Amino acid sequence: MDFELFKAIKKELINEVTESRLTHGILELKMSAENFFGVVSKLKTSFDFNLLLDLTAIDYLKQKEERFDVIYHLYSTLHLVRVRLKISLSEENAKITTLTTLYGSANFMERECHEMYGIDFVGNDDLRPILLYNGFEGYPLRKDYPIEKEQPLVPYIK
Amino acid sequence: MNNLPGMEYLTTRKDEFVGWARKFSLFPYPFVTACCGMEFMSVSSTLYDTDRFGAALPRFSPRQADLLMVVGTISHKQAPIIKKVYDQMCDPKWVIAFGACATSGGFYRNYSAVQGVDKIIPVDIYIPGCPPRPEMVIDAIIKLQEKIAKSKHPIVTENF
Numbered sequence: 001m002d003f004e005l006f007k008a009i010k011k012e013l014i015n016e017v018t019e020s021r022l023t024h025g026i027l028e029l030k031m032s033a034e035n036f037f038g039v040v041s042k043l044k045t046s047f048d049f050n051l052l053l054d055l056t057a058i059d060y061l062k063q064k065e066e067r068f069d070v071i072y073h074l075y076s077t078l079h080l081v082r083v084r085l086k087i088s089l090s091e092e093n094a095k096i097t098t099l100t101t102l103y104g105s106a107n108f109m110e111r112e113c114h115e116m117y118g119i120d121f122v123g124n125d126d127l128r129p130i131l132l133y134n135g136f137e138g139y140p141l142r143k144d145y146p147i148e149k150e151q152p153l154v155p156y157i158k
Numbered sequence: 159m160n161n162l163p164g165m166e167y168l169t170t171r172k173d174e175f176v177g178w179a180r181k182f183s184l185f186p187y188p189f190v191t192a193c194c195g196m197e198f199m200s201v202s203s204t205l206y207d208t209d210r211f212g213a214a215l216p217r218f219s220p221r222q223a224d225l226l227m228v229v230g231t232i233s234h235k236q237a238p239i240i241k242k243v244y245d246q247m248c249d250p251k252w253v254i255a256f257g258a259c260a261t262s263g264g265f266y267r268n269y270s271a272v273q274g275v276d277k278i279i280p281v282d283i284y285i286p287g288c289p290p291r292p293e294m295v296i297d298a299i300i301k302l303q304e305k306i307a308k309s310k311h312p313i314v315t316e317n318f
Contacts, residue, residue, distance in 0.1 A: 131270075133235050140269040150269060154237040156277045 061143035182212035187223030192230025
């Protein structure tokens with residue numbers, strides 16, 4: 001684990017990051033949606049985090065003030081360390097800047113996150129569904145989606 | 159004449175004769191979507207060998223098949239595909255729902271899984287199990303053969 005690097009990251013991002021901790025060898029940083037894109041740009045250019053490993057979201061329905069957490073995992077193939085970014089978003093304003101301008105792999109993950117959680121990635125023009133189909137209403141991985149609700153494409157016999 | 163081998167005759171009903179012929183010439187179309195496919199491979203290859211029951215040669219065109227084996231979970235996005243495959247098959251045709259997911263949706267109770275393929279196409283034989291044992295599949299094929307042998311065949315008319 002590269003504690004020196006983690007220290008340097010914290011020092012560099014002291015104004016943007018609201019909360020940081022070290023967990024399971026991963027540096028976890030929390031920030032607001034406004035500062036998010038600047039933080040990722042800095043991590044990519046100054047600290048060589050050149051790989052976007054994962055992008056997902058969590059729905060904290062009624063458990064937290066801000067309903068969604070969007071979670072990014074970045075990896076540096078130079079320093080061999082990971083960093084996790086958490087951004088809280090409210091239900092009314094579930095919007096975040098796209099990362100497709102920095103990481104090409106973000107496109108598919110943003111599309112999946114959009115169809116499953118309904119999070120809007122501003123700047124990504126290609127948010128077509130991957131696993132779902134056209135005409136599917138609602139976002140199935142949100143906690144308030146009824147668990148038995150189906151939207152069949154083929155009419156049932158009988 | 160009576161003493162020559164192979165020159166005997168036997169009597170049967172036309173319906174039974176057609177059923178007997180059909181039940182040993184099943185051409186399965188494996189619609190394999192999930193992990194049950196491994197079990198399907200096991201049952202159709204050497205050790206268990208569905209060839210013994212005349213159901214060996216998988217046809218990968220629905221137009222040449224008369225037994226649709228739905229092997230695995232069917233999601234709502236796949237439902238139009240399997241409906242189309244079923245509609246393309248020529249009569250007479252039969253359907254086996256292979257495994258818990260194809261039978262009832264299995265343990266998937268959510269937005270994506272069809273709760274049993276019988277919601278969209280008629281099914282003749284259900285095989286439970288996750289995945290089913292090869293013996294159960296062979297049992298299902300034998301049951302389907304009995305069903306074919308006993309059923310009425312529309313081609314048997316007065317002029318047949």
